Amino acid sequence: xxxxxxxxxxxxxxSFVAKALVEAGEEVVLLDNFDDFLYPATFKQARIExxxxxxxxxxxxxxxxxxxxxxxxxFTDGQFNAVLHFAALANPGRSMTExxxxxxxxxxxTVNVLEAVSQHEVPHLIxxxxxxxxxxxxxxxxxxxxxxRPHSPYGASKAAMETYVQLWHEMHGIPxxxxxxxxxxxxxxxxxxxxxxxxDSVMNEKKLELSTDRQRDxxxxxxxxxxxxxxxxxxxxxxxxxxxxxxxxxxxxxxxxIEKAAGKKAIVTSREAPAxxxxxxxADISKAKKLFGYAPKVSVDEGAAKLVDWYKQYGSLVAx
Ligand SMILES: NC(=O)c1ccc[n+]([C@@H]2O[C@H](COP(=O)([O-])OP(=O)(O)OC[C@H]3O[C@@H](n4cnc5c(N)ncnc54)[C@H](O)[C@@H]3O)[C@@H](O)[C@H]2O)c1
Numbered sequence: 428x429x430x431x432x433x434x435x436x437x438x439x440x441x442s443f444v445a446k447a448l449v450e451a452g453e454e455v456v457l458l459d460n461f462d463d464f465l466y467p468a469t470f471k472q473a474r475i476e477x478x479x480x481x482x483x484x485x486x487x488x489x490x491x492x493x494x495x496x497x498x499x500x501x502f503t504d505g506q507f508n509a510v511l512h513f514a515a516l517a518n519p520g521r522s523m524t525e526x527x528x529x530x531x532x533x534x535x536x537t538v539n540v541l542e543a544v545s546q547h548e549v550p551h552l553i554x555x556x557x558x559x560x561x562x563x564x565x566x567x568x569x570x571x572x573x574x575x576r577p578h579s580p581y582g583a584s585k586a587a588m589e590t591y592v593q594l595w596h597e598m599h600g601i602p603x604x605x606x607x608x609x610x611x612x613x614x615x616x617x618x619x620x621x622x623x624x625x626x627d628s629v630m631n632e633k634k635l636e637l638s639t640d641r642q643r644d645x646x647x648x649x650x651x652x653x654x655x656x657x658x659x660x661x662x663x664x665x666x667x668x669x670x671x672x673x674x675x676x677x678x679x680x681x682x683x684x685i686e687k688a689a690g691k692k693a694i695v696t697s698r699e700a701p702a703x704x705x706x707x708x709x710a711d712i713s714k715a716k717k718l719f720g721y722a723p724k725v726s727v728d729e730g731a732a733k734l735v736d737w738y739k740q741y742g743s744l745v746a747x
Contacts, residue, residue, distance in 0.1 A: 430454045431659075432507045434492055434540055435514030436485070437461055437471040439617050440555065440608065440651060444511060445485050446478045447652050448659075455485035456505055458492070458514070464528070465518055466618040470744055474615045477741075492536035495543075502547040509551040509659060512540045515588075518619050519559050519579035523703040526580035533584035538591055545599040551662050552592075553655065556607035558644065558671065558708040560586040566675070567711035570607070570667045579703035593665065602662045606655065609671030609710045613648035613730060614737030618745045621678065622685075622731075626738050627745050629685050629693045637682065638700035642675035642707040647725035647733075657719035671710025672723045684731035 431448055433441045436457025445455045457475075461468040475487065490497040492514045515533045516522070522529045537554070544552050559582030560575045561568040577583040589605055596603045612622035622645065628635035654670040682693050700706075715721035725733075738745070 428452055428454055429508040430456070430505060431509045431511065432456045432458060432501070432505055433511045433513060434458045437475055437487065438513060439615060440611055440648070441511065441513040442474050442478055442615070443648050443652050444655050447656055449479065449483055449485055456488060456501070457485050458488045458490055458501055460491040461489055464516060465521065470618060473744055478615070492539050493532065495539050498539055498543040502543045507549050509553065510540070510544055510549050511553045512537065513555040515555065517581065517617070519581040519703055520701060521619070522579050522581035529580050529584045534587050534591065537588045541591060541595040544601060545595060549601065552601050552603040553658055554592050554603065554605045556589055556605040556667065557582065557585040558607055558609045558710065559705070560589065560607065563705040563707050566707055566709040568669060568709055569711045570669055570714055578705055589667070596665045603665050604658050604663055605667045606658060606670045607667065608651060609644040609646050609669070609708055611646050611648055611651050613734060616648065616734065622681065622734060623745055625682050625685050625693070626734055627742065629682070629689050629691050630735070630738055630742060632691065632694060634694050634696060635682070636696050636698045637678055638704060639697050640706065641678045641700060641704065642709070643678060643681070644671040644673065644675050644708045644710050645681055645727055645730065646670065646672045646723060647730035650723035650725055654715055654719070654721045657721055661719060663718070666718070668715050668718065669710040669712055670715060670721070671712055673710050673712040675707050675709040676727055681727060681731065684728045685735060687728070688732040688735035
């Protein structure tokens, strides 16, 4: 049995990987500060309560990756076989007006985690990267594309973080994989992200403002979890790997899938795309396929239907 730490483990992606790991018999520790920055801490708590049966709940440590002393204690107690570093401030749009906290958490916080990982000689590190680092004029996005060209402070913080992660690997030799995620959605997904906002608007017949001419590589949470589980099985020296579905969808099509599942029509108005919003995200997933046999399975229609089903039961928790 391996012992695995997930930073940001109460978050959307972290908690679903934790569930898969607990079900596979691993010992999991979640570290999260349960902030209210993007969405309420109560939603994160509810997510954990619903995903895990009481007797099979991972250990949860409430704490901040900016607190070096706490990190030191968690790592000393933990003796981890692997660390999944997912704690971050996400949401490119929000970062356009609040760059400071993004740099602090995503860059300084990551350096704190890297220090703890190297000091405690953790043998395997996985880090959450993002499609937001790419230049959206060069599609599909390939891992070796150069230069990276983030459009938002969030994307820039993720690109900067990657540079530190690579440097730490070179200085300390810790086998490390950075997975760049693409628009992850599903039940218990982030209330601040487009799929949940679309679902909430359609279900409650609220006006929905859509930017024109935008495409996203929407990736269902189970496919991301499968990719991460494959990534945990193989310890690679240093790799950066896209985890997306590999199919960009016009956002109007995604809304249509939600409409179909909900049996309701969206009330759409168009808007100019806000500053910092990428025109398209599109993962080239051939590297993940080749290295791990990664094969995303859930179509946007299926995924949207699962999201709508979930919303019917838990939508009242998505406070907007
Ligand atoms: N969801 C996506 O589509 C997507 C896409 C690309 C990249 N990512 C990256 O994947 C990771 C997970 O994203 P998510 O969608 O699950 O987001 P999330 O916000 O649900 O999860 C992040 C978690 O980190 C925690 N956190 C934030 N600051 C912290 C700090 N200082 N100390 C400890 N915990 C802290 C939050 O409380 C939250 O629970 C992030 O690194 C994000 O940048 C996500």
